[in-house]
Amino acid sequence: MFNGQCSMxxxxxxxxxxxxxxxxxxxxxxxxxxxNPATNADExxxxxxxxxxxxxxxxxxxxxxxxxxxxxxxxxNVGEMAEALQQKLS
Amino acid sequence: xxxxxxxxVLLLLASYAVYAYLDARxxxxxxxxxxxxxxxxxxxxxxxxxxxxxxAGILTTAGVSAAVGLLVAFKxxxxxxxxxxxxxxxxxxxxxxxxxxxxxxxGLSFYSFKLISYMVEVRRERILAERDFVAFAAYVAFFPxxxxxxxxxxxxxxxxxxxxRALRWENLVSGAKMxxxxxxxxxxxxxxxxxxxxxxxxxxGERLALWAFLMYPMQMYADFSGYSLMxxxxxxxxxxxxxxxxRQPFMARNVAExxxxxxxxxxxxxxxxxxxxxxxxxxxxxxxxxxxAVTVNLVVIGMWHGDSVTYLLFGLYHAMLFMxxxxxxxxxxxxxxxxxxxxxxxxxxxxKMARTYLLVAVGFVIFRAPxxxxxxxxxxxxxxxxxxxxxxxxxSRWFYLVVIFGALLTEYFMRNASSxxxxxxxxxxxxxxxxxxxxxxxxxxxxICADTGAATQxxxxxx
Numbered sequence: 358m359f360n361g362q363c364s365m366x367x368x369x370x371x372x373x374x375x376x377x378x379x380x381x382x383x384x385x386x387x388x389x390x391x392x393n394p395a396t397n398a399d400e401x402x403x404x405x406x407x408x409x410x411x412x413x414x415x416x417x418x419x420x421x422x423x424x425x426x427x428x429x430x431x432x433x434n435v436g437e438m439a440e441a442l443q444q445k446l447s
Numbered sequence: 448x449x450x451x452x453x454x455x456v457l458l459l460l461a462s463y464a465v466y467a468y469l470d471a472r473x474x475x476x477x478x479x480x481x482x483x484x485x486x487x488x489x490x491x492x493x494x495x496x497x498x499x500x501x502x503a504g505i506l507t508t509a510g511v512s513a514a515v516g517l518l519v520a521f522k523x524x525x526x527x528x529x530x531x532x533x534x535x536x537x538x539x540x541x542x543x544x545x546x547x548x549x550x551x552x553x554g555l556s557f558y559s560f561k562l563i564s565y566m567v568e569v570r571r572e573r574i575l576a577e578r579d580f581v582a583f584a585a586y587v588a589f590f591p592x593x594x595x596x597x598x599x600x601x602x603x604x605x606x607x608x609x610x611x612r613a614l615r616w617e618n619l620v621s622g623a624k625m626x627x628x629x630x631x632x633x634x635x636x637x638x639x640x641x642x643x644x645x646x647x648x649x650x651x652g653e654r655l656a657l658w659a660f661l662m663y664p665m666q667m668y669a670d671f672s673g674y675s676l677m678x679x680x681x682x683x684x685x686x687x688x689x690x691x692x693x694r695q696p697f698m699a700r701n702v703a704e705x706x707x708x709x710x711x712x713x714x715x716x717x718x719x720x721x722x723x724x725x726x727x728x729x730x731x732x733x734x735x736x737x738x739x740a741v742t743v744n745l746v747v748i749g750m751w752h753g754d755s756v757t758y759l760l761f762g763l764y765h766a767m768l769f770m771x772x773x774x775x776x777x778x779x780x781x782x783x784x785x786x787x788x789x790x791x792x793x794x795x796x797x798x799k800m801a802r803t804y805l806l807v808a809v810g811f812v813i814f815r816a817p818x819x820x821x822x823x824x825x826x827x828x829x830x831x832x833x834x835x836x837x838x839x840x841x842x843s844r845w846f847y848l849v850v851i852f853g854a855l856l857t858e859y860f861m862r863n864a865s866s867x868x869x870x871x872x873x874x875x876x877x878x879x880x881x882x883x884x885x886x887x888x889x890x891x892x893x894x895i896c897a898d899t900g901a902a903t904q905x906x907x908x909x910x
Contacts, residue, residue, distance in 0.1 A: 406719075410726045410727060
């Protein structure tokens with residue numbers, strides 16, 4: 358379902374999630390994986406400390422950004438990662 | 448209904464009373480460290496709220512360094528100082544060092560880790576600084592886990608202190624089951640194995656070496672998981688959910704999976720506070736960065752146990768075992784176990800478990816050895832062509848093997864239960880008589896085994 362208004366911000370957010378989903382599916386080798394803002398390591402079976410680093414590297418490469426360790430360690434779920442991405446990209 | 452505040456005050460007083468019983472001289476250190484960490488957490492949050500990021504970072508670093516310094520001073524000072532003195536003396540410098548022989552305060556290795564965890568989580572803005580000192584102090588001093596863990600994280604434990612706990616029948620039953628199984632593992636498995644392994648190491652019997660080699664991991668597991676379960680069970684009767692420490696470690700199909708199942712509260716701690724920051728910092732170095740982070744991670748885990756060089760070697764040994772997994776890129780996968788007939792693991796899975804067990808057993812030889820040379824000597828003894836003799840004077844080898852094998856098998860079939868002896872599903876165990884038969888059998892074993900007088904101290908209280 359679409360919201361009535363599709364502002365530039367919303368589109369960018371959706372695009373971020375689309376591209377993130379592709380990255381997640383690639384890193385965790387699972388074509389059926391879906392993510393939402395609340396998704397975190399507890400819910401994805403193969404998401405552990407090792408794949409977390411691989412995920413970060415893949416996300417940084419996909420979006421062409423660079424995060425500091427401090428920023429990364431703050432994230433508690435995909436939503437916070439996506440927000441940080443949005444801020445970096447705008 | 449009592450308020451949480453009232454309950455926490457009682458809990459705190461009880462915890463300090465228990466600590467005073469265990470180590471009265473060092474109670475002040477526990478209280479002081481708690482106060483300092485509380486202040487650091489509060490200060491960090493205020494500084495961050497005012498945008499003073501650098502100051503907050505410095506404060507946290509100071510707090511964490513103080514806690515680490517405390518641990519290092521008590522655990523490793525003699526180790527490093529003697530090493531420095533020895534090398535200076537070999538260079539002809541005339542120095543001397545009177546070993547401080549500082550006695551490690553009870554539970555320091557465990558509660559200092561709780562404090563560090565708290566300060567870092569506040570800094571990372573993943574939890575709010577605790578405003579209630581009584582609750583915080585109760586978290587740190589929590590008596591069921593003060594002695595030898597599990598190490599609870601603030602984000603899981605502090606919220607429980609903010610709610611009042613009612614005495615619930617389910618909790619009492621659940622806790623009692625855990626205590627029963629934990630006591631069984633400790634008294635009927637660990638304490639039975641311990642005289643033999645001690646004999647093999649101390650008395651140097653050739654023929655015991657193989658038995659000790661194969662049984663020592665079981666003994667360590669039974670001892671520590673038994674203790675952990677009892678601690679978790681006691682906490683459960685009080686209405687608290689404490690972190691899990693073991694999850695059938697011998698079902699691991701590779702070393703990475705083993706460390707996700709063994710002493711989990713410690714390994715997740717080290718993973719979150721050592722591995723994660725390092726692996727992120729070195730992420731540009733690809734596989735080599737990961738290898739380095741894994742190595743540091745395992746060395747820290749090894750050395751956490753104490754100041755012997757064998758603990759360092761133990762860490763390095765396990766790090767070496769990780770290398771094929773790091774460079775082969777397969778250690779993140781937690782594949783579902785494939786089962787065969789009767790729900791037992793498939794043949795290939797069993798082979799992997801056996802292989803992992805043997806690798807872990809070698810690691811435990813390093814862990815247990817009094818010094819590096821003894822490791823090699825012990826391993827050489829494994830290849831003398833002599834049969835293992837009777838496991839303990841006056842005992843029957845078969846009885847022990849049956850008990851141990853039975854315990855392992857029971858844990859395997861209970862692996863999907865929320866905790867030991869919590870039977871689910873529609874099978875036999877739904878019948879009351881069946882469950883009670885199990886409990887009585889366990890109690891009988893406890894009675895028999897406790898009677899042999901082989902009861903020993905919990906291994907992990909020395910760390």
